[in-house]
Amino acid sequence: MSVDGVVGNRNAAALSVALRVRRAPSERGAGGFSLDVAFEARAGVTVLFGPSGAGKSTILAAIAGLLRPDAGRIALGNDVWFDGATGALCPVHLRKVAYVFQSLALFPHMSACKNVEYGIDRALSPAARRSRAMQSLERFRAAHVADRKPRTFSGGEAQRVALARAFAMNPRVVLLDEPFSAMDRELRRELAVDVKRFAGDLHVPIVLVTHHRNEARAMGDQGILIAAGAVQKRGTIDEVLPVER
């Protein structure tokens, strides 16, 4: 069962991910790390659910191109971003993957509006970029901080600006790494609704990492359960995370 009818969109390219990452145990005795997963994410929200340390953030980093897997293949539709067999690797900045980091990573020396403009096509005129940035800020109800710098934001405002920045760049894939972790419950629900609404309009694969069951159920169309570096279960969100009795 899915919401919004986003899942059925056949025009959007699907993200297919197969990757293997291994890290040898460090000399200081920290455990080694091994991740071996394969899944597909269609338009709509795919939730990566699982305990911390399961490798969820590593998967996002590989999709964005911030980390090179040891083997596997990552592609969006016909565009191959990484292929371990041929050595093909598409650089980060050409992928158009919006990444909302857990720390949000807002640029501290730029106003909210400049932050959002940063990702907007530079072929557009400054006025057009500004107006698109403002539109995105308005959609996430953060227009009132447009000319302020991040250090003056409340937690919720920072979150909204980060989301506005991610969605304004016209991304082909959106990655959300625990984007609501610092929020209280009320705010979390409010933002989840905004994201869900925006996601419906955007028609691209959105991968959300969380270890909150309620958040996963509220946001997800598809679910993927990750534990110990492997996919344990995948399917619709109800199949993967059934209502607990």
Place this chain on the structure above:
Amino acid sequence: MEWQPLALSLQVALAATALSAVLGISLGAALAHPRTPGRDLVDVLVTAPLVLPPTVLGYYVLVALGRRSPLGIAYESLTGSSIVFTKTGAILAAVVGAMPLVVKASRSSLEAVDPTLVLAARTLGAGPLRAFVTVHFPLAARGVIAGLMLAFARSLGDFGVTLMVAGDIPGETQTASLAIYDAIQGQREGDAAAMIAVLTITAVVLLYAVNKLNSRVHVG
């Protein structure tokens, strides 16, 4: 009171700081990059001038740039004058002492920038150069400027390397610190007093500004 040595010092220090900025920031950025090969070795080589005796440094510069060195010959055939015992020599002598300060400051302040911010810039469509120019460097600029001010102060006061490489030619390579030495030697302490005062005040003011820059963590 002789103003010429001070004017020359100022000229040499400005040129040396500009040259140190270009070389030092590039080198600092390269050293701050985790995948630069041989980082530790390069860091030691670049930092060595901070602790080596000026005579030893001066000797190396003479060997590298002297009239019979390949660089010295090339320079002379291009410009008709030698590097050593000219103003150019004085500038390069100052660079040797000043550049390590810029490299050190650039490297540490670039490394202090949250790497996630640079990665965020890349995911937003910025290539490596744009991410450096618009995000990474501006966030490190405060520390780099502090390094440049130290480099300027250091260039202004260089004595040993300048003497070895450029000599002590009045009007050509006799900077303020050399002129002070000559004045004291010649028991003309009155001539030295004004220059001593100017150099002292400049150093104190610069250091105060550097501390200010370094104490304010960040930006906004």
